[in-house]
Amino acid sequence: GAVVSQHPSRVICKSGTSVKIECRSLDFQATTMFWYRQFPKQSLMLMATSNEGSKATYEQGVEKDKFLINHASLTLSTLTVTSAHPEDSSFYICSAVGEDGTDTQYFGPGTRLTVL
Amino acid sequence: AQSVSQHNHHVILSEAASLELGCNYSYGGTVNLFWYVQYPGQHLQLLLKYFSGDPLVKGIKGFEAEFIKSKFSFNLRKPSVQWSDTAEYFCAVNEGGSTLGRLYFGRGTQLTVWP
Numbered sequence: 001g002a003v004v005s006q007h008p009s010r011v012i013c014k015s016g017t018s019v020k021i022e023c024r025s026l027d028f029q030a031t032t033m034f035w036y037r038q039f040p041k042q043s044l045m046l047m048a049t050s051n052e053g054s055k056a057t058y059e060q061g062v063e064k065d066k067f068l069i070n071h072a073s074l075t076l077s078t079l080t081v082t083s084a085h086p087e088d089s090s091f092y093i094c095s096a097v098g099e100d101g102t103d104t105q106y107f108g109p110g111t112r113l114t115v116l
Numbered sequence: 117a118q119s120v121s122q123h124n125h126h127v128i129l130s131e132a133a134s135l136e137l138g139c140n141y142s143y144g145g146t147v148n149l150f151w152y153v154q155y156p157g158q159h160l161q162l163l164l165k166y167f168s169g170d171p172l173v174k175g176i177k178g179f180e181a182e183f184i185k186s187k188f189s190f191n192l193r194k195p196s197v198q199w200s201d202t203a204e205y206f207c208a209v210n211e212g213g214s215t216l217g218r219l220y221f222g223r224g225t226q227l228t229v230w231p
Contacts, residue, residue, distance in 0.1 A: 004159075032217060043206065043223040044160075093160070095219075103148060103210060103217040107160035 003027055004096050006108035013084055014116055021079045021111045023094030029074035030096035034105060035067070038091040050077040084115040118143045120209050122222035129197050130230050137192040137225050139207030149190040150208040150219070151181055160206065166190065177201070199231045 003026040013019050023033055031052045036044040048069050049057040056069035066088075068080040077096075081088055091112055095105035119142040129135060141147060151163040164175025171183040181192045190207060207222040 034219070041224075043221040044219075046218060046220075049218065095160075097217055104150070104162060104165060105217070105219060106162070107152070109159040 002098050002104075002106040004094065004106050004108040006092075006094055006111050008111060009109060010112045010114075012114045012116065015085055016083055018080055018082045019084055019113060021081075021092055021094075021113075023077045023079070023096070023108050025075045025096040025106075028096070028099050030077075030098075031074060032097045033071060033077040034095045034097075035069060035077075035079050036093045036095070038093055038110070044093060047079075081113065084113070086115045089113055089115045118209055118211065118220035120207055120220050120222040122205075122207055122225050124225045125223070126226045126228070128228045128230070131199055132196045133229075135192070135194040135197045135201075135227070137205055137207075137227070139190045139192065139222055140188050141190070141207075141209045141220070142188065143209065143211055144188075145211060148210050149181070149183060150210075151175065151179070151190075151192050152206045152208060154204040154206065154224075156203065163192070163205075197227070197229050199229050201227060202229045203227060 005024045007022045033050040035047045038044050047062045050069045050071040052071045058064045071077040091110050093110040094108045098104045121140045123138045149166040152160045153163050154160050163179050164173050166173045166183045174180045179194050183190050204224045206224045208219045210219050
């Protein structure tokens with residue numbers, strides 16, 4: 001149980017284009033999902049908290065107009081990187097809070113974004 | 117804001133050696149504590165978690181961790197490591213009672229186990 005998927009696993013795009021990354025909870029419903037960014041050999045940096053049916057909460061320093069988050073259903077959150085630039089190249093990971101009432105987060109496999 | 121420190125960035129052990137990875141956090145209130153593992157090419161998986169009760173928590177694959185409130189620590193241990201334990205280990209904390217459930221991660225410890 002508590003499986004989270006992400007799609008795509010890898011994406012390469014040209015500078016200036018937008019890229020959408022999907023995060024799905026496969027066997028449970030998640031009112032709250034989180035989006036992280038991981039740089040090589042560094043820890044996960046929380047970007048935003050995605051709440052079903054409401055606006056996302058962004059961490060300080062994260063541009064909400066650049067990283068658009070939509071949590072349209074209890075099993076799907078999307079992150080759209082708009083007008084991507086090479087410095088946006090990174091590993092993006094989502095997590096979903098499980099239903100056991102303990103705030104445990106279950107992580108997706110991540111999406112490697114490369115912006116040329 | 118919370119900070120989580122993992123003092124060992126890279127640990128190298130031989131099989132059957134004992135393991136202890138340090139984790140310290142800064143928040144003075146009630147906390148929930150987690151250890152996650154990331155095997156090469158795989159996603160983060162929950163090893164164990166502490167919310168309340170017995171401060172010695174047992175997780176999967178023979179791992180355990182001890183919450184010492186006075187030291188703000190939650191060290192991960194395993195009495196005898198295996199080659200398959202080679203992975204990156206992350207300590208994480210969230211503020212207990214936080215409705216947001218935001219996790220603060222340490223920078224990770226790479227464990228390499230030689231057969």
